[in-house]
Amino acid sequence: MLKFKVLSQEKKSRRGVLSTAHGEIQTPCFMPVGTVATVKAMTTDAVRATGAEIILGNTYHLMLRPGAERVARFGGLHKFMNWAGPILTDSGGFQVMSLAGLRKITEEGVTFQSHLSGEKFMLSPERSMEIQYLLDSDITMAFDECVKYPADKKVVQKSMERSMRWAKRSKEAFVDRNGYGLFGIVQGGMYQDLREQSVQALREIGFDGYAIGGLAVGEGQEMMFSVLDYTACALPDDKPRYLMGVGRPSDIVGSVYRGVDMFDCVMPSRSGRTAQAFTSEGVLNLRNACHQDSLEPLDKECTCPACQKYTRGYLHHLFRAGEILGSMLLTWHNIHFYQNLMRQIRSAIEAGTFEQFHHNFMNRYQHDRKM
Amino acid sequence: MLKFKVLSQEKKSRRGVLSTAHGEIQTPCFMPVGTVATVKAMTTDAVRATGAEIILGNTYHLMLRPGAERVARFGGLHKFMNWAGPILTDSGGFQVMSLAGLRKITEEGVTFQSHLSGEKFMLSPERSMEIQYLLDSDITMAFDECVKYPADKKVVQKSMERSMRWAKRSKEAFVDRNGYGLFGIVQGGMYQDLREQSVQALREIGFDGYAIGGLAVGEGQEMMFSVLDYTACALPDDKPRYLMGVGRPSDIVGSVYRGVDMFDCVMPSRSGRTAQAFTSEGVLNLRNACHQDSLEPLDKECTCPACQKYTRGYLHHLFRAGEILGSMLLTWHNIHFYQNLMRQIRSAIEAGTFEQFHHNFMNRYQHDRKM
Numbered sequence: 001m002l003k004f005k006v007l008s009q010e011k012k013s014r015r016g017v018l019s020t021a022h023g024e025i026q027t028p029c030f031m032p033v034g035t036v037a038t039v040k041a042m043t044t045d046a047v048r049a050t051g052a053e054i055i056l057g058n059t060y061h062l063m064l065r066p067g068a069e070r071v072a073r074f075g076g077l078h079k080f081m082n083w084a085g086p087i088l089t090d091s092g093g094f095q096v097m098s099l100a101g102l103r104k105i106t107e108e109g110v111t112f113q114s115h116l117s118g119e120k121f122m123l124s125p126e127r128s129m130e131i132q133y134l135l136d137s138d139i140t141m142a143f144d145e146c147v148k149y150p151a152d153k154k155v156v157q158k159s160m161e162r163s164m165r166w167a168k169r170s171k172e173a174f175v176d177r178n179g180y181g182l183f184g185i186v187q188g189g190m191y192q193d194l195r196e197q198s199v200q201a202l203r204e205i206g207f208d209g210y211a212i213g214g215l216a217v218g219e220g221q222e223m224m225f226s227v228l229d230y231t232a233c234a235l236p237d238d239k240p241r242y243l244m245g246v247g248r249p250s251d252i253v254g255s256v257y258r259g260v261d262m263f264d265c266v267m268p269s270r271s272g273r274t275a276q277a278f279t280s281e282g283v284l285n286l287r288n289a290c291h292q293d294s295l296e297p298l299d300k301e302c303t304c305p306a307c308q309k310y311t312r313g314y315l316h317h318l319f320r321a322g323e324i325l326g327s328m329l330l331t332w333h334n335i336h337f338y339q340n341l342m343r344q345i346r347s348a349i350e351a352g353t354f355e356q357f358h359h360n361f362m363n364r365y366q367h368d369r370k371m
Numbered sequence: 372m373l374k375f376k377v378l379s380q381e382k383k384s385r386r387g388v389l390s391t392a393h394g395e396i397q398t399p400c401f402m403p404v405g406t407v408a409t410v411k412a413m414t415t416d417a418v419r420a421t422g423a424e425i426i427l428g429n430t431y432h433l434m435l436r437p438g439a440e441r442v443a444r445f446g447g448l449h450k451f452m453n454w455a456g457p458i459l460t461d462s463g464g465f466q467v468m469s470l471a472g473l474r475k476i477t478e479e480g481v482t483f484q485s486h487l488s489g490e491k492f493m494l495s496p497e498r499s500m501e502i503q504y505l506l507d508s509d510i511t512m513a514f515d516e517c518v519k520y521p522a523d524k525k526v527v528q529k530s531m532e533r534s535m536r537w538a539k540r541s542k543e544a545f546v547d548r549n550g551y552g553l554f555g556i557v558q559g560g561m562y563q564d565l566r567e568q569s570v571q572a573l574r575e576i577g578f579d580g581y582a583i584g585g586l587a588v589g590e591g592q593e594m595m596f597s598v599l600d601y602t603a604c605a606l607p608d609d610k611p612r613y614l615m616g617v618g619r620p621s622d623i624v625g626s627v628y629r630g631v632d633m634f635d636c637v638m639p640s641r642s643g644r645t646a647q648a649f650t651s652e653g654v655l656n657l658r659n660a661c662h663q664d665s666l667e668p669l670d671k672e673c674t675c676p677a678c679q680k681y682t683r684g685y686l687h688h689l690f691r692a693g694e695i696l697g698s699m700l701l702t703w704h705n706i707h708f709y710q711n712l713m714r715q716i717r718s719a720i721e722a723g724t725f726e727q728f729h730h731n732f733m734n735r736y737q738h739d740r741k742m
Contacts, residue, residue, distance in 0.1 A: 043700075074666065305416075309453045314445070317437045320437075323409050325411070
């Protein structure tokens, strides 16, 4: 059971607080991705210093290595990776589906081969709940199926209906405890009637929060927003809404505008390791020779260590030389940039100025799709 | 001109303080290696937190990329890499010599091809002094030649004599400033008479400090110590003595015992990236499966973040998963371990108990050559 409170609202946008066993989360929030028990290239102290209050772990990766039972022997994922705050874990469904030739889906669940060892594994709603219990996740995600985009309506419908049956089994298998919660996941592709049926099915089961899955799979921002337009506000007002795997800054601003509260994405961390920096002036590639002699900070408006203590020229040098410190500093900056964006979003909703913030942000960044 | 003061002495071992333009260094000291303007996998704040007061930069690597003139435009190496403390740079001689087929040595200096671009470069005593001036090094090393081990006495003698002529040219080209200094380098291989001639030649030129080069090149600890036995105490008492590229903890303890004040080595940082940890119980390889389920800290006696916040099992997981955080934490630990060793050495000399410390340490670690 999780406690969620909407503190203020501006049209569809909500400013809230979600309370978990490991602490509170101010929403709208962005969750850095810590795939295998580490946000890549960052200490947990650094992650915390960016303002992040919750991180995400991946069930699929963790069940393969080091293994959920092993993490449990270490006292759970928080202790294992030295992160005292809340953790959300996905259900493993999304990753398993993308294994293509290596997996077999039945009504019972999915059997698949590890991409690491070739060893056979099984995931089902029940096993996914068990793994997330062993990991001690504050927020457990229901086990679902996610179809490719584009897909025939028939295929999407069958998959969504199975996901709803799996959602019910997830709810039944989930061990409810104070401060711990289970989120259902809306599926239905880009079909309004299917999305509505999915929402209805999940509301009947009843969850601590509702995620919107099957988006950011190549459909484009415009279509994603149109799905959100009819999906987000159909969800219960008193529960958090989480848009999975999203996204670029403009995706986030536009989704908060449509009533979403929570986000996760590998983009800031992955970009950081490939020399891409999110800045108040757009996206920079630090490998470009134009930065070679630059004495400028990465982002004049940013207060992170990479911007306060180093030049673009130095960061360029680190990436040219293949130095780990380049990945460390740029990941730190990007996560900080995302957390700062969330702070601005929360302040704007509190002040009742998010409509204007959204308008300005979209005008500034939308057209070039750079952000 | 550098100020060096021996605060206390126990037999040949000295406890001193070296004052530079960028701050004081308590000796005996260990200098972490920051090859291309970064101690690999560490922020400079983390390096400082280990207790390190001075780091080393490599002239050869920095002249190729990003280039000494470029570093100068950034205000010198300290500003470029955000390290406020003292920096020692090597002369480039050692690295250039190891380029084998790619370099040509004349009395003037060395021409060589960049291992990065194939571009032609030249190093001479004068150019090496200029580069180190551009880098703004607190401690500049004289340009020298370092022969392979083993080598014929004739070869070693000719090389040492050239190094002494180059040392003189280095002294003439060095721009003396308050807080900045030039160190000469003793050569002469494993030959006592050549070492003595080299010491004599350097003393006649006069330097701010004296390095012992051409050791730790495969001769073994016993022979290294025997060279130190007649070389270290032949150097001026009132100047710091620096043993280049050394070494393992037992090498350092044994060399301080023989009168050495300063050390540098890639071992703690390189080992950290390959899962080797120096601990109070010896060297551990964190990749070994025996650590998989270990809830123990890396080193019970250590106060670094890797030991305070994580288990051996977690560190093992990071290396198995190829995660950058593994390199970050283990490098931090190893540098911390080395700095802690230096703190213990300094305290022991101050207390007049270093003879006993040396005896215990060698007994504990020497026989298995693990440290």
